[in-house]
Every structure is written in C-alpha cells, then in structure tokens.
Amino acid sequence: xxxxxxxxxxxxxxxxxxxxxxxxxxxxxxxxxxxxxxxxxxxxxxxxxxxxxxxxxxxxxxxxxxxxxxxxxxxxxxxxxxxxxxxxxxxxxxxxxxxxxxxxxxxxxx
Numbered sequence: 001x002x003x004x005x006x007x008x009x010x011x012x013x014x015x016x017x018x019x020x021x022x023x024x025x026x027x028x029x030x031x032x033x034x035x036x037x038x039x040x041x042x043x044x045x046x047x048x049x050x051x052x053x054x055x056x057x058x059x060x061x062x063x064x065x066x067x068x069x070x071x072x073x074x075x076x077x078x079x080x081x082x083x084x085x086x087x088x089x090x091x092x093x094x095x096x097x098x099x100x101x102x103x104x105x106x107x108x109x110x
Contacts, residue, residue: 031060033085046093050086050101057081 033056039045061077086098 031081035089040089040091040094043093046091046097050094050097053082053085054078057085 033053035049035052039049057078060081061074082098086094
C-alpha cells in the first residue's frame with residue numbers, strides 16, 4: 001500500500017486538563033485524528049483537511065458547553081487540539097492556513 005493511501009493517526013493530549021472537564025478531551029484523555037497523506041497533495045485537500053480538523057476538535061470539546069465558563073473552556077480546548085494536530089502533521093501549507101485563521105505559525109520541516 002503506498003504511503004499516501006495509508007491513514008496516519010496522530011494523538012494529542014489536551015493542554016487544559018487542569019480545568020473543569022467539559023468533555024473527554026478536556027479531561028486529559030488521549031484523542032486521535034486520522035488523515036491520509038494524499039489530502040496534503042492539493043490546496044483543496046489541505047483546506048478540506050483543515051476544516052475536518054476544526055470540526056473534529058469542536059465536536060470533541062463543545063459537548064454540553066452551555067454555561068459561559070464552559071464555552072470558554074471548550075473554545076480553549078478546541079484551539080489546543082487544532083494546534084496540536086496541525087503541529088503533528090507538520091505541513092507548511094496546513095500551518096500557513098492555520099496561521100491565516102489567527103493562530104501563531106510554527107516552523108515546519110515541509
């Protein structure tokens with residue numbers, strides 16, 4: 001099976017495990033995100049991957065976040081998961097897209 005067809009799994013620990021747990025991700029449990037390297041081969045693929053990363057993080061972090069403090073905690077959780085997953089994927093175009101959406105840009109080997 002060629003490398004670009006293999007689903008790569010990455011894991012991240014939520015950096016806000018000390019805060020009130022709104023979801024499993026915020027409780028410090030390991031959560032994973034899968035992608036195919038072929039998704040990084042085009043601009044459209046990178047954009048789609050970025051959207052999937054954000055949606056997955058939001059879904060993991062936003063469960064039952066009704067109170068104002070819980071919404072802030074869920075937002076922080078989402079931002080941390082997105083940043084962690086993008087850093088682990090380590091693709092310059094994905095990193096640039098993340099930075100264009102208000103995140104700090106980190107160095108990438110690609």
